[in-house]
Amino acid sequence: MRRLWPVPEQELDQEGLLAAYPRGERALVRLNMVSSLDGAATLGGRSGGLGSPADQALLGLLRAQADVVLVGAGTIRAEGYLGPLIGDALVALRDAAGLAPHPRLAIVSGRLDLDLDVLTTSPARPLLVTSAEAVVPPAFAAAADVVRGGDPAEMLAGLREHGLGQVLCEGGPGLAGQFAAADLLDEVCLTLSPVLAGPGASRIVAGEAAMEPRRLALAHTLTDGTHLFLRYRRP
Numbered sequence: 234m235r236r237l238w239p240v241p242e243q244e245l246d247q248e249g250l251l252a253a254y255p256r257g258e259r260a261l262v263r264l265n266m267v268s269s270l271d272g273a274a275t276l277g278g279r280s281g282g283l284g285s286p287a288d289q290a291l292l293g294l295l296r297a298q299a300d301v302v303l304v305g306a307g308t309i310r311a312e313g314y315l316g317p318l319i320g321d322a323l324v325a326l327r328d329a330a331g332l333a334p335h336p337r338l339a340i341v342s343g344r345l346d347l348d349l350d351v352l353t354t355s356p357a358r359p360l361l362v363t364s365a366e367a368v369v370p371p372a373f374a375a376a377a378d379v380v381r382g383g384d385p386a387e388m389l390a391g392l393r394e395h396g397l398g399q400v401l402c403e404g405g406p407g408l409a410g411q412f413a414a415a416d417l418l419d420e421v422c423l424t425l426s427p428v429l430a431g432p433g434a435s436r437i438v439a440g441e442a443a444m445e446p447r448r449l450a451l452a453h454t455l456t457d458g459t460h461l462f463l464r465y466r467r468p
């Protein structure tokens with residue numbers, strides 16, 4: 234990866250990348266999404282076709298910096314999320330930083346129409362974030378900690394009760410839209426893919442939640458030669 238801004242053409246190794254995407258000094262909600270050039274969040278119903286090997290590597294690093302990876306059930310159903318979120322090298326990196334070996338996976342769902350294997354194959358005990366009234370099947374309650382939270386502020390409060398302050402939200406657009414509307418995104422990490430997807434797909438935020446337009450501050454622009462990696466912060 235090369236940095237285009239603020240220091241032009243500076244090659245970044247893993248240490249440099251980690252410094253470019255640090256853990257927050259306080260609780261932090263970081264949204265990481267990929268978009269096509271024309272604003273699509275998916276190709277053929279999934280985000281993978283928009284990424285690149287560097288995008289996948291960066292996703293791993295962002296996960297390695299987080300206490301918890303927060304994901305909407307729609308994304309879990311579309312993308313899978315079976316097994317560990319990070320590989321052994323990043324487990325070692327977390328170990329060296331004094332963090333738990335794996336970030337925890339927190340799945341936001343009202344209907345709880347989920348594959349139990351997503352919970353049971355997670356190496357760190359996962360969390361289910363659901364409404365106050367949802368009836369959690371016993372097998373799910375045995376496999377995960379249940380957080381009751383109907384809106385993003387309640388979700389974050391519930392995660393903090395588990396000591397999880399560094400939140401990487403991986404979407405999807407429905408969940409991201411609620412966090413954006415609630416003004417609870419401290420950072421937006423956006424991979425811009427060199428693809429014209431055409432009309433039809435969702436944008437990276439979606440849903441009904443109304444919001445005032447909000448301006449963020451550009452922290453940096455990186456590139457792997459094909460994709461742009463943009464990091465924006467709350468001003």
Ligand SMILES: NC(=O)c1ccc[n+]([C@@H]2O[C@H](COP(=O)([O-])OP(=O)(O)OC[C@H]3O[C@@H](n4cnc5c(N)ncnc54)[C@H](OP(=O)(O)O)[C@@H]3O)[C@@H](O)[C@H]2O)c1
Binds near residue numbers: 304312345383
């Ligand atoms: N471009 C990218 O970076 C990116 C990133 C992630 C995903 N994606 C793509 O986006 C698509 C999925 O996105 P999506 O917007 O349809 O789904 P989503 O945001 O991943 O998940 C929406 C689901 O989350 C649950 N949920 C959301 N808010 C809730 C709340 N306040 N309380 C309880 N449950 C809540 C509901 O689950 P239940 O239905 O279970 O009740 C809802 O149906 C997939 O195609 C995926 O590939 C793209």
